[in-house]
Amino acid sequence: EDINIGVILGFTGPLESITPGMAAGAEMAMSEVNAGGGILSGSMINSVRADSTCIDSAAAQAGAERLITSDNVVAIMGADCSGVTRAILENVAMANGIPMISPSATSPGFTEFDSGGLFFRTSPSDARQGQVLADILVRRGITSVATTHTNNDYGLGLATAFNEAFEAAGGTVTATVPHEEAKGDYSAEVGALASAGGEALMVLGYVDGGGSMISTAWDLGAFDHFFVGDGVYGDDLLPRIGEAASGLVGTVPWAVGAAADRFVEVYTEAGVDGASSYVAESYDAAALLMLAAQAAGEATPAGIAANVLNVANAPGEEIFAGDLARAVQILAEGGEVNYQGATNVELIGFGEASGSYREFNVVDGDFATVQYH
Amino acid sequence: MNPTLRAFLLFGLVGLALLFTGFNQSWTLALTILNMSLISAVLALGVNLQWGYAGLFNVGIMGFTAIGGLAVVLISADPVPEAWSAGGLGALMGLALGAATVMAAIAVWNRMQPSLARVLALIATLVVGYVITRSVFAPAREAIMAVNPATEGYLGGASLPVLLSWPVGALFAAGLAWVIGKISLGLRSDYLAIATLGISEIVIAGMKFEGWLSRGVNNVAGLPRAVPRPVELQGSGFVQSLSERSGIDIVEMASIVEKLGYAALFSVVLIMLIVLSELALNSPWGRMMRAIRDNEIAARAMGKDVKARHLMIFVLGSAICGLAGAMMVTLDGQLTPGTYEPLRFTFLMWVMVIVGGSGNNWGAVLGGMVIWFLWVQAEPLGRAVMELLTSGMAEDNALRIHLVTQAAHTRLILMGSALLFMLRFAPRGLIPEK
Amino acid sequence: MDALNALIMLANFVLIPATAYGSQLALGALGITLIYGILRFSHFAHGDVMAIGTAVVILTTWGLQGAGVSFGVLPTALLALPVGIAFTILYLLAMDRVVYRFYRRVRAKPMVFVMASLGVMFVTNGLTRLLIGPGEQRFADGARFVISARDFRTWTGLSEGLALRSTQLLTVVVALIAMGILFYFLNRTRSGKSMRAYSDNEDLALLSGINPERVVMITWVIAGTLMCLAGTLYGLDKIFRPFTFFQLLLPMFAAAIVGGLGNPLGAIVGGYVIAFSELGVTYAWRRFAGYFLPPDWMPEGLMQILPVDYKFAVTFAILVLVLIFRPTGIFRGKVI
Amino acid sequence: MSEPFLIGDAMTGGYGGADILHGCTIAVEKGQIAVIVGPNGAGKSTAMKAVFGMLNLRSGAVRLGGEDITALSPQARVNKGMGFVPQTNNIFPSMSVEENLEMGAFIRTDDYAQTMEQVYTLFPILRDKRHQAAGELSGGQRQQVAVGRALMTKPSVLMLDEPTAGVSPIVMDELFDRIIEIARTGISILMVEQNARQALAIADKGYVLVQGANRFTDTGEALLADPDVRRSFLGG
Amino acid sequence: MIQVENLHKHFGGFHAVDGATLHIAEKSITGLIGPNGAGKTTLFNVIAGVLKPTSGKVLMAGEDITGLEPHELFDKGLLRTFQIAHEFASMTVRENLMMVPPGQSGENLWSTWFHRARIAQEEATLRRKADEVLEFLTIDHIADEKAGNISGGQKKLLELGRTMMTDARIVFLDEVGAGVNRTLLNTIADAIVRLNQERGYTFVVIEHDMDFIGRICDPVICMAEGKVLAEGSLDEIKANEQVIEAYLGTGLKNKVTAGAGA
């Protein structure tokens, strides 16, 4: 029979502009499996969506509760924001023994959290991204920077990680100023940062607030060079910041080489915009859940939870985006797979992804890869 | 229809809706909704106390709820000894200095004759006090927040039983309300509203920024539970035997038992509050409050100390909001300052009170339950509606795809329509004031 | 030279942005204050109706751009404005017909109207997203700057830049004109006075032969125009996103209230008070001081009164202070 | 028998609950003054409102100049030349005195400057206070604004609900004088009064209402002369 | 009883009360008359604590009560009615009265929870008292009506009724007569006299009805333009040229004299 997998993302609220893409990514993996004949000899996968709102943990929990108890999902792909993810995990998923793979909850706090083997994520912890960003700055000869971050656990966590790493490498952080999402005006924040000075502005947040910070800072002539973290990366970014984009440098969790190329093919064919934030991670999260079920030989929460690490890591045949059907086949025949997917998935221990980052800059109005870290 | 009968029917309907959820979706979902409904009902009681009894337009509910939630962390979380040794003393001294500054300022203001000199002296006191306070406080703050920032970075709590945080949360909120009330209760209607809204934004800004206290936007998760976790319950013989006898799977049974536990706790609080408020409302006290609400000038001329009464009501109502806030954080097991949004924590509460029937405790409680139910259930309903609407269209119809992918937003439309619908047919609330 | 640099810097980071943002808030607050003053309730759907009106302007602009129409140095959206305004007005009138009129008939308390407007807010919120999606939309074209910060530096040789966006200028100009017209309309024309009369005493207005439905209609027409204008100007200058527009509700209300609810002049002043306090109080004076102090006197910190985290806190604190000394706003607003 | 210019005929009705008016009839001839008196709560104001269409009648009719206007809205009645000063809430408090008067002339398209001049002559204090918000006036001054507003309409029937409540004797005298003058120009006046003896003295017709029904109806003079009426309703 | 010394109340540049000095004798029924806008109500509002004076002093039995809050004055036995009725609109007429007496134990939250019996008892007494007052004012049939729904005159009676619910030392009546039926007004006048004689209330009465003033007031104070214009018995006042010119006038020009009837 059919198998339900929950997709819980902030369809309304501050992340509502990127979540449709993420859901599409996850569902793209599901249709791919279905098109190849499903898993467990013919079971089709259904996606059941729920709204995490990104900020309202009570509503998110009710949504998750509904997915698990009334829609009988066997696993959850989600949630998006670290705060609600933690709430769902602790109060709903763990209570019901349901595994979750979040594509985007990047807060370092998850690293040490014992979820009883139920929680995984396909994006790396911000602790690492902070380090990578600091390295990039140092290599580019930048010695002083002003930091701004979106005012939540993700933004603050990433900013703390970056600042520490950068200062440890001998750099100076002139000021750290948070900004709220979706507010009317960002001149005050930019004013403070400008007064502090610095060779560049480090923007850690989302496209919305981060983009506004960049364009305001550019317009006011406060900074000429911008560095950004993963949340700011997105198709919406370039058109809205205009000239400021030239010389912009940033990082985003990314697959190297074959994985990425294959994913481009897959999403282009499916007609999904895979280059937007966390689409690839969502694809991988969903794929992992399905493959784990196949590996367990049964679509049960416990079975999936026990097998995620097996399918994600070596040994086994490497599987990239678009090869899901083959992976199912291998597993069904008793073989092993090492899922690489769209982002070169590698899960280190429970809940932790050791992804790679793409360092990009903007060339001729488009993102270009500088190198991978 | 007889109003009592009507009330019974309406509560019956809510019960039915929950039963329906239980049978059709699941019991744990029904209980989850019930639990938040109960908390919402408590909150609605608090708001109703202020608006329904006294006509105080408080739009700062969010702030009181949040500060009540803070109490849970301060009471029940484990202390962080390293943080205490890193900057605990400095932080406490900073707070003491801050308080001393305020007191000195008040003393200056009260002692001196009204004059320009007084204003200057006040400003001078504040500035000097601020500079000194900050010089002590800021380093301590930094030191605390530098202690293992990914998981700690704050002073932690007192490791006391979590239930104790409920009255403490109420107390925190009451204290805040007292200060706010002293400052702004002279304001009328919407002016009071924006003042309270502003102050609640200040509270939230503080909770986000002052990471040393409650980790700020880093959130505190994994707070102690008031009822054992389902995972623990699964091991208990009682739950196992329940599960065997009822034939319900042990995992689900444990969840159900846990949720019933919370429901029981919340119900006790709610019932106690209802009884107390009903007794108060149906007595000369309630009559006096209604008089004040109807016409302040006349009430004052009839010897009622309107200011004092307003302050008292404001403090009491806010304390109830604080209590509810503490209950909510206890239920969630985490404090996330970012969730405190006016829409969800203030306006939705107002909708509950007005839809339920302001001035009527039962109305407020009913409103709390109905609106919360809708808030949660509008989501699957919205999807269902969209699917129904588009069922006639081809699978790859662009409009259909657009509508289905945007289905989450029908939730808002549905919620709004339900609200408008209820207001249309009961403009004075589902259970209006007598 | 240093003093000039310092001054330019202040203008660039505080004065100009605050003036533009203040005008945007003021236009929104004007609508809120008008609805409060005449229809006697706080219109919580304001931000969302602004959003849906702007969404229509955007769609029309895209249409025009697609057809190759442009408006020279001015944004094409100005050509699309009439369509958006017409839509916003019709939308508001429709809402009035389905929702608010009933409550007028039964003489419901203002609070019930407020709640009904919350209902309208939710519905509009959803409709906007169905119409144009939840994401950001850009529709600005034409010349972006009157003066750009970098050009200014090259021209003047100063070390500080001064930026003036054309949309900022446009906003201020439009806001001033709108305020002038509205002021004249309310205080000098017969219709305007009849609107004030209606808001003062509905029964007596009826007895004076004033047609209440007409008053209500005119109010929505003006409010709709203001809303669409405010939304479009904001969207042009910054960004259009439904959620951001919803969030604007708070500062707009704060502006209307601090200025004195129901008082158009108050709304304008309130808009600037909010904007200037947001930008001014948390301004970091470090670099400013740097132009006057010898280098080794330069302080370590940013020389900020409060961290920017407390931006809104400061704004609201100022608001509360103003209200304590003038309990019904700067220009004596109404109390309902 | 020719029909009076304005008549509320056998009106029965109330505010939604029990009936307040029970077959009550009040009428006024062209150019005459009719005065309604009666105890508090008798239904005098209710009767006035009924005539003005602010109350749904269960039975009975209102006719103006022979035309049945029972179904017309108050606003439509204003356009038919009826003017009304309610007993309470009869000014626009936040508008200036002058604007209050202008609103009285809202439906007029001709130049009303002269009428305003007349009102100022009648109530000189209003001229001094013309730019003050009416809500800041004293009780008696408000009453003058209220009457002034109605006069601005230049109505063919003027209905006044206790116009002299709270006004000083000298102004009251002026007001009654003026009412007589107005009536002489052919305008009908229908008035409720508790200063009943003065009012009946100038009335062509008087009605005593008790509990929503007509108790006595006669000329003003005759009512004043009736000892029963004097004792029970006019304070001796 | 009440001593007002050189009292000023300014609204912006306008001097509503402009140096009024007057004395109200204990146990008197003092009439306060004067043209519209003379400042009578403003004077009341200042004495009763609703408005703060610009300058000047108010003494009650020798004690300075300037600027006290209305409820504090109420506790000292100073009651007042409003010219424009201030009823509690959503409460019944009876409740409007029952809320008045001070010191009800049911107004204390604690008692409402733990001393129900005592409250019930007090309530019964209050209710009886309220019904007596209503009967006296001939509005007992509307006891359970919402006060917002009663006629204009009835509201004025209710205003008066409230002052009869408790023992006062001094009562300020602001045009209780306006809009009240004259026959009933006579009864009210008798009641005022009775309260004055039997219970020793002091009254200050603003009224434009000279019959009413004549019936009960002595002395009479006439104000104009914020100052005291004249003071004395009604007859003296009536004869005062200035008072006639500013206030009383000379009667209707069409020969019907005020109050004379036919």
Ligand SMILES: Nc1ncnc2c1ncn2[C@@H]1O[C@H](COP(=O)(O)OP(=O)(O)OP(=O)(O)O)[C@@H](O)[C@H]1O
């Ligand atoms: N809030 C206010 N602002 C400005 N002027 C005011 C205000 N209140 C009263 N006044 C003015 O003060 C003067 C005195 O008013 P007050 O109400 O005391 O008169 P009064 O003697 O009671 O008259 P009446 O007999 O008509 O009741 C009036 O001219 C009035 O216009």
Ligand SMILES: Nc1ncnc2c1ncn2[C@@H]1O[C@H](COP(=O)(O)OP(=O)(O)OP(=O)(O)O)[C@@H](O)[C@H]1O
């Ligand atoms: N809005 C209302 N709703 C319900 N009942 C009302 C309303 N207004 C008046 N009544 C009732 O109708 C009756 C008649 O009131 P009305 O105002 O007509 O009296 P009136 O004769 O004008 O008295 P007064 O001389 O005191 O002004 C009263 O008993 C009153 O309680």
Ligand SMILES: CC(C)C[C@H](N)C(=O)O
């Ligand atoms: C969607 C992401 C930008 C979410 C973010 N990484 C977080 O943890 O909150």
Ligand SMILES: [Mg+2]
């Ligand atoms: Mg009447």
Ligand SMILES: [Mg+2]
């Ligand atoms: Mg007066």
